[in-house]
Amino acid sequence: MNRNNRPPESLYLHVPFCRSVCAYCDFTHTVYRRENAGRWLDALTEEIRMRKIDPALKTVYIGGGTPTCLEHSQLERLLELLDPYVSGVQEYTAEINPETLDEEKAALLKAHGVNRASIGFQSHDPGLLRLMGRKHSAEDVRSCMDLLRDHGIRNISLDLMYSLPGQTMEILQESVRTALSFEPDHLSLYSLTIEENTVFGRKGYAPLDEETEADMYEWICRYLAEQGFEQYEISNFAREGKKSQHNLAYWHYDDFYGISCGASGKENGIRYDITKNLKEYLEEPGRRETVTELSERDQMMETLMMGLRLKEGISLDVFRERFGITFSEAYGEAEQSLTAKGLIECRDGSLRCTPRGYAILNSVLVEFLD
Ligand code: SF4
Structure with a gap:
C-alpha cells in the first residue's frame, strides 16, 4: 500500500555487471562483458517499454553492480532510457566504483541530470582493500570525487565498512578520518556480514567479535556527531540537507519501482523480485522471480521494521x-x-x-x- 494510493515516486534500476567481484559481495552481478551488456540494454529497453512507469518521479537511483563499468556508449544508452522519467526528479543518484569513472562518463552523468553519487570507499588501508578484492586506493576515491565535482556533481556519499577481518580500531579510525578529509556530504557505514555464497564465505572468513564490532559502531556514531554529521538512520550519516531522499523512501515504506535483472520493487501491496539470472532476464525481460502479496498486517510490521x-x-x-x-x-x-x-x-x-x-x-x- 502506498500513501494515498499514489503511484511510486521512486525508481531503482539495477546494473548487473561489475569489473571484478569483491570478496564480501552477494549483490546480483556478473563480470562485465561488452556483448552481454549490449544484450542486457536491449532487454532493459523492452522491460521499460512494457512497464507502466509514472513519470512524476522524485528520486531515481542507478545501483548495482557497477553502473560506471558500462562503456561510454552503453552508459549513454542507459541514461537515455531514463531521460523521459527524470525531468521532475529531485535526487538522481548513480553508484560509482572509483576505478571505472573517467572524464567522459562524469560529463555524461551530469548531462543527463545525475546530481548525486554514491562511491565505494570501504577502507583507506591497502591490505584490507586487497583482501576485499577492491582494485582502487583511497587516493583513487579522492580523484573520482574531484572529477565528479569538476563536472558539477557535488552531492557525494561514501560507503565504508567495519568489522572486517584483521581490522583494528585504529585502522577503522584512520579510514573514517581519511574519508572525512575528502569532505563527503553523506556517509554509510556497514558492518561486514558474511554470506555463504561470497568469496569470504567460501574461504571461511569471519567478521570481528560482537564486542569489538559494538565498540567500533559506538565510536563511529560519536565521532561523526562531533564532526557535524547527523545520524538519521542506523547506518547513515548526513551533513545538513544531505539525507538520501531515495533511501528515505524505503525507510518510510513508500512504494518504488524496481527495474532490471536483480532489482526488487514494491507497488500497491505487492513486493516483487526480478530474476537475478541474466540469461533468464535476456530471454524474458522484467521476468519476476517472486511476487509476494503483502497482507495489511505484513505491511504494518514492515512499516515498523523500516521506520524504526x-x-x-x-x-x-x-x-x-x-x-x-x-x-x-x-x-x-x-x-x-x-x-x-x-x-x-x-x-x-x-x-x-x-x-x-x-x-x-x-x-x-x-x-x-x-
Ligand atoms: S561490492 Fe559493488 S563493485 Fe564490488 S562486486 Fe559488489 S556490486 Fe560489484
Missing part, C-alpha cells in the same frame, strides 16, 4: 492514514510494554526508539512481532 531504523521514527499520522487505524489500536500492548521499559517513545507525533532501544533495535522489533 530512522532516528525520526514513524509518523503516527502517516500510519493512521495508511492503515485506517491508530498505531495504538494496532500495537497497543507492545507499545505500552516497550514504553514502560524506556525503549520507545512517542514525541511530536512520531514513534521512535530511545537511544537505549536504538542500540537493541532487533529485540524491540521482536516484541512487536509477538
Whole structure:
C-alpha cells in the first residue's frame, strides 16, 4: 500500500555487471562483458517499454553492480532510457566504483541530470582493500570525487565498512578520518556480514567479535556527531540537507519501482523480485522471480521494521492514514510494554526508539512481532 494510493515516486534500476567481484559481495552481478551488456540494454529497453512507469518521479537511483563499468556508449544508452522519467526528479543518484569513472562518463552523468553519487570507499588501508578484492586506493576515491565535482556533481556519499577481518580500531579510525578529509556530504557505514555464497564465505572468513564490532559502531556514531554529521538512520550519516531522499523512501515504506535483472520493487501491496539470472532476464525481460502479496498486517510490521531504523521514527499520522487505524489500536500492548521499559517513545507525533532501544533495535522489533 502506498500513501494515498499514489503511484511510486521512486525508481531503482539495477546494473548487473561489475569489473571484478569483491570478496564480501552477494549483490546480483556478473563480470562485465561488452556483448552481454549490449544484450542486457536491449532487454532493459523492452522491460521499460512494457512497464507502466509514472513519470512524476522524485528520486531515481542507478545501483548495482557497477553502473560506471558500462562503456561510454552503453552508459549513454542507459541514461537515455531514463531521460523521459527524470525531468521532475529531485535526487538522481548513480553508484560509482572509483576505478571505472573517467572524464567522459562524469560529463555524461551530469548531462543527463545525475546530481548525486554514491562511491565505494570501504577502507583507506591497502591490505584490507586487497583482501576485499577492491582494485582502487583511497587516493583513487579522492580523484573520482574531484572529477565528479569538476563536472558539477557535488552531492557525494561514501560507503565504508567495519568489522572486517584483521581490522583494528585504529585502522577503522584512520579510514573514517581519511574519508572525512575528502569532505563527503553523506556517509554509510556497514558492518561486514558474511554470506555463504561470497568469496569470504567460501574461504571461511569471519567478521570481528560482537564486542569489538559494538565498540567500533559506538565510536563511529560519536565521532561523526562531533564532526557535524547527523545520524538519521542506523547506518547513515548526513551533513545538513544531505539525507538520501531515495533511501528515505524505503525507510518510510513508500512504494518504488524496481527495474532490471536483480532489482526488487514494491507497488500497491505487492513486493516483487526480478530474476537475478541474466540469461533468464535476456530471454524474458522484467521476468519476476517472486511476487509476494503483502497482507495489511505484513505491511504494518514492515512499516515498523523500516521506520524504526530512522532516528525520526514513524509518523503516527502517516500510519493512521495508511492503515485506517491508530498505531495504538494496532500495537497497543507492545507499545505500552516497550514504553514502560524506556525503549520507545512517542514525541511530536512520531514513534521512535530511545537511544537505549536504538542500540537493541532487533529485540524491540521482536516484541512487536509477538
Ligand atoms: S561490492 Fe559493488 S563493485 Fe564490488 S562486486 Fe559488489 S556490486 Fe560489484
